[in-house]
Amino acid sequence: EASATVIDGKRVAKDIREEVAVEISRMKDEIGIVPGLAVILVGDRKDSATYVRNKKKACDSVGINSYEVRLAEDSPEEEVLKHISKFNDDPSVHGILVQLPLPSHMNEQNILNAVCIEKDVDGFHPLNIGRLAMRGREPLFVPCTPKGCIELLHRYDIPIKGKRAVVIGRSNIVGMPAALLLQREDATVSIVHSRTKNPEEITRQADIIISAVGQPNMVRGSWVKPGAVIIDVGINPVEDPESPRGYRLVGDICYEEASKVASAITPVPGGVGPMTIAMLLSNTLLSAKRVHNFR
Amino acid sequence: EASATVIDGKRVAKDIREEVAVEISRMKDEIGIVPGLAVILVGDRKDSATYVRNKKKACDSVGINSYEVRLAEDSPEEEVLKHISKFNDDPSVHGILVQLPLPSHMNEQNILNAVCIEKDVDGFHPLNIGRLAMRGREPLFVPCTPKGCIELLHRYDIPIKGKRAVVIGRSNIVGMPAALLLQREDATVSIVHSRTKNPEEITRQADIIISAVGQPNMVRGSWVKPGAVIIDVGINPVEDPESPRGYRLVGDICYEEASKVASAITPVPGGVGPMTIAMLLSNTLLSAKRVHNFR
Ligand SMILES: NC(=O)C1=CN([C@@H]2O[C@H](COP(=O)(O)OP(=O)(O)OC[C@H]3O[C@@H](n4cnc5c(N)ncnc54)[C@H](OP(=O)(O)O)[C@@H]3O)[C@@H](O)[C@H]2O)C=CC1
Numbered sequence: 108e109a110s111a112t113v114i115d116g117k118r119v120a121k122d123i124r125e126e127v128a129v130e131i132s133r134m135k136d137e138i139g140i141v142p143g144l145a146v147i148l149v150g151d152r153k154d155s156a157t158y159v160r161n162k163k164k165a166c167d168s169v170g171i172n173s174y175e176v177r178l179a180e181d182s183p184e185e186e187v188l189k190h191i192s193k194f195n196d197d198p199s200v201h202g203i204l205v206q207l208p209l210p211s212h213m214n215e216q217n218i219l220n221a222v223c224i225e226k227d228v229d230g231f232h233p234l235n236i237g238r239l240a241m242r243g244r245e246p247l248f249v250p251c252t253p254k255g256c257i258e259l260l261h262r263y264d265i266p267i268k269g270k271r272a273v274v275i276g277r278s279n280i281v282g283m284p285a286a287l288l289l290q291r292e293d294a295t296v297s298i299v300h301s302r303t304k305n306p307e308e309i310t311r312q313a314d315i316i317i318s319a320v321g322q323p324n325m326v327r328g329s330w331v332k333p334g335a336v337i338i339d340v341g342i343n344p345v346e347d348p349e350s351p352r353g354y355r356l357v358g359d360i361c362y363e364e365a366s367k368v369a370s371a372i373t374p375v376p377g378g379v380g381p382m383t384i385a386m387l388l389s390n391t392l393l394s395a396k397r398v399h400n401f402r
Numbered sequence: 403e404a405s406a407t408v409i410d411g412k413r414v415a416k417d418i419r420e421e422v423a424v425e426i427s428r429m430k431d432e433i434g435i436v437p438g439l440a441v442i443l444v445g446d447r448k449d450s451a452t453y454v455r456n457k458k459k460a461c462d463s464v465g466i467n468s469y470e471v472r473l474a475e476d477s478p479e480e481e482v483l484k485h486i487s488k489f490n491d492d493p494s495v496h497g498i499l500v501q502l503p504l505p506s507h508m509n510e511q512n513i514l515n516a517v518c519i520e521k522d523v524d525g526f527h528p529l530n531i532g533r534l535a536m537r538g539r540e541p542l543f544v545p546c547t548p549k550g551c552i553e554l555l556h557r558y559d560i561p562i563k564g565k566r567a568v569v570i571g572r573s574n575i576v577g578m579p580a581a582l583l584l585q586r587e588d589a590t591v592s593i594v595h596s597r598t599k600n601p602e603e604i605t606r607q608a609d610i611i612i613s614a615v616g617q618p619n620m621v622r623g624s625w626v627k628p629g630a631v632i633i634d635v636g637i638n639p640v641e642d643p644e645s646p647r648g649y650r651l652v653g654d655i656c657y658e659e660a661s662k663v664a665s666a667i668t669p670v671p672g673g674v675g676p677m678t679i680a681m682l683l684s685n686t687l688l689s690a691k692r693v694h695n696f697r
C-alpha cells in the first residue's frame with residue numbers, strides 16, 4: 108500500500124534553529140548586537156506558562172536574549188500597557204509577545220494594538236495583516252504558525268503556484284493568514300469553515316490542504332485527493348488510557364487513513380508544532396537585522 | 403427559455419442616493435453639519451477627469467459639499483502630501499479621495515498612506531483592509547465597489563451564508579476585498595486569478611460569482627451553475643461600429659449566455675457601475691456621522 112512522505116517538522120525546525128543561531132553569532136561578531144525577545148504573561152494558566160517556558164528555552168538555544176514579565180491575573184490593563192510601552196522604547200528588545208489568552212477583564216484588541224508594529228513578531232497587528240492581504244505590499248512579519256506551514260512546503264520542494272489549495276479554518280492566527288500566504292504564492296485558494304456545507308467536496312479537489320480547526324480526526328481519507336499534500340495544524344487531546352498522561356495528541360486529519368492517500372503529510376505531534384517556535388525565533392532575528400540594517 | 407432576474411444597479415443606486423440625501427438633510431437640520439468630500443486629481447487624464455466630475459455631480463445631488471484640488475502632471479509628490487495633510491486637519495472634510503492612477507513619478511503607497519484612516523472613504527488603507535480580514539475587528543470603511551456588490555445581493559434578498567462563492571480577480575480595490583466581505587457573511591469563498599488552471603471547474607460550483615477581471619465575455623454560459631447569481635464588475639470597451647462612439651462597454655461575463663443559466667445577473671452598464679459612487683456617498687455620510695456621533 109502506498110504511503111505518504113512524512114513531513115518532519117521536528118527536523119526542519121531544528122535546521123532552522125541552527126541557521127538562526129549561525130546568523131545570530133555572525134551578527135554579534137560583526138556589529139555586537141544580540142536580538143532580544145520580550146514575553147508578557149498575565150495570570151497563571153498552566154498551558155500558557157508552559158508555552159512561555161518553551162519559548163524562553165528556544166531563545167536560549169539560539170542565543171536570543173529573552174525578557175519575561177509575569178503579572179497577576181487581576182492586574183489592571185494599564186499595567187500590561189505600561190510594560191508594552193517600556194519594551195517598545197527599549198532598543199535591546201526586538202520582539203514583543205503577549206501570551207494569549209488574556210484574562211477576560213482585559214481588552215485583547217487594545218493590548219495587541221499597543222505593541223509597536225516593528226516589534227510585532229507575532230504579526231497579528233491589523234496593519235500587518237492588511238499588508239499581507241494586499242498585492243504590492245509587504246508585511247513586516249508573517250504570523251508564525253502559517254509561516255511555518257509554508258516553510259514546510261518550501262523545504263520539501265512542494266510547488267504552490269497554480270495549485271488548488273484548501274484551508275480549513277479561518278482564525279486570525281492560523282487559517283486566515285495561511286490562506287493569504289498561499290494566495291501570495293499564486294495558489295488558487297478556497298477557505299472552508301464551520302458554515303461550509305459538504306466540506307469534503309471541496310477538500311477532495313485540493314492539491315494542498317492546510318487544516319487548522321481543532322477537531323480530532325475530522326478530515327477522513329475519503330476527503331483527500333490521491334497525491335495531495337496535507338499540513339495538519341490541529342493539536343487535539345484525545346483520551347488514551349494507554350498513555351501515561353491518560354490522553355494523547357492528534358491532529359485534525361485522520362492520519363492513518365489520509366497517509367495512505369496523500370503524497371506527503373505532517374504528523375501530530377512533530378509536524379507544524381515545532382515550526383511555530385522556530386518561526387518566532389526567525390522573526391525575532393529578522394526584526395533585529397532590520398532595525399540595525401544588517402544583512 | 404428561462405431568463406435571469408436582472409439586478410438593476412441603476413435603480414438601487416438611485417434608492418441609496420435618496421436615502422443618503424434624507425439622512426444628510428436630517429443631520430443638517432439636527433446638528434447643522436454637512437458632510438464634505440475632498441478629491442485630489444493630479445494630471446490631465448481624460449478618464450480621471452470624468453470620474454472626478456461624476457463624483458462631484460453625485461455629491462451635489464445628495465447635498466455633500468465637495469472640494470476639488472487639481473494639480474499639474476509634473477507636480478512634486480510633496481505638493482499632493484501637503485494637500486492631503488490640509489484636508490486631514492480640516493473638520494469640514496469627512497472623506498478624502500486621491501484619484502488613481504497617479505503620475506508614475508509619485509509613490510502611490512506613500513500618498514495613500516498619508517490619508518488619515520478616519521477620512522479614508524475609499525477604504526484602501528492597509529490598516530482598514532487588515533480589519534476587514536480579521537474576525538472580531540471592524541473596518542472603518544468598506545471599499546466602495548465590493549461594498550456595492552454585496553449591497554446588491556442584500557437588496558435582492560440573495561442569501562450569502564453557507565453558499566459557495568467564487569470571486570474572479572484579486573485586486574486590492576475589488577477582488578480581494580469582495581472575497582473578504584463574502585467570507586465575513588459566512589460564504590465559502592474561492593478566489594480565481596490569472597494563475598488558476600481550469601477556472602471554469604471552480605466557477606461551475608458557485609452559487610454566487612463576483613467577477614472583477616477586465617476581460618470581455620470571459621465567463622461563458624458553460625462556466626455557470628444553473629441558478630447561480632452573477633455580479634459582473636468588469637467594464638470593458640469592445641469595438642462596435644454600430645455605436646456612435648465606435649465602441650460599447652461589456653462586462654467579464656458573456657451576458658447573453660449566462661443570463662440563460664443564472665437566476666440573477668447584473669448588466670453592464672447599469673449593474674455594479676452606478677453602485678460604486680453611491681457607496682462613496684454612503685461612506686462619506688458614515689464618516690461625518692461617526693465623527694459627530696450622530697445616529
Ligand atoms: N501547531 C501550532 O503551533 C498551533 C496549533 N494550533 C491548533 O490549531 C487548531 C486551530 O487553532 P485556531 O485557528 O486557533 O482555532 P480557532 O478555534 O480560532 O478556529 C477554528 C476554525 O475552524 C473552523 N471550524 C470549526 N469547526 C469546523 C468544522 N466542523 N468544519 C470546518 N471548519 C470548522 C472555525 O470556523 P468558524 O470561523 O466558522 O467558527 C474556525 O475558523 C487547534 O487545534 C489549535 O490547537 C493553533 C495555533 C498554533
Ligand SMILES: NC(=O)C1=CN([C@@H]2O[C@H](COP(=O)(O)OP(=O)(O)OC[C@H]3O[C@@H](n4cnc5c(N)ncnc54)[C@H](OP(=O)(O)O)[C@@H]3O)[C@@H](O)[C@H]2O)C=CC1
Pocket residue numbers: 547570571572573574575576577594595596597598601614615616617635636637638674675676678
Ligand atoms: N464597476 C466599477 O465601478 C468598477 C469596475 N472595475 C472594472 O473591474 C475590472 C477589474 O478591475 P481591477 O480589479 O481594478 O483590475 P486589476 O487589473 O487590478 O485586477 C484584475 C484581476 O483579474 C485577474 N485576471 C486577469 N486575467 C485573468 C484570467 N484570464 N482569469 C482569471 N483571472 C484573471 C488578475 O489576476 P492576477 O492577480 O493573477 O494578475 C487580477 O487579480 C475592470 O474591468 C475594471 O474596469 C474596476 C473598479 C470599479
